[in-house]
Amino acid sequence: MQRERRLKNLMNDVEELLDELRTETNPEIQELRRRIEDAIGDTKRAIAGQGPSAAARIGQYASSVDGYITGYPRLAFITGAVIFGSIGYLTGMARRATQ
Secondary structure, eight states: OHHHHHHHHHHHHHHHHHHHTTTOOOHHHHHHHHHHHHHHHHHHHHHHTOSSOHHHHHHHHHHHHHHHHHHOHHHHHHHHHHHHHHHHHHHHHHHHHHO
C-alpha cells in the first residue's frame, strides 16, 4: 500500500514538472513530454488493474525511452538531469517539511 502511494506521489511530482515544460517549444522536449504522459497514463491504468500487466507496460515504456535516448542522447541526458534533480529537490523539501 505504501509502495503504491509513493508511486502515485512520484507520478504527481513528474506531472507538475511536465506542466512547467508545457510552454517549451522545442519539438524534442514536446515529444519527451508526450511519451512521459503516455507512460504515466499506462502506469495509472496498470495500478487500477486495467489493460496489460504493469510489467508489459513498463517494458513498452523502457523501449520508447531507449529509442529517445539513442536518437537524442544529449537532450535526453539534460532532460533526465532536470527531471531527477527536481524530484530530488522536491523530496528534500518534503522531508524538511515533515521534520
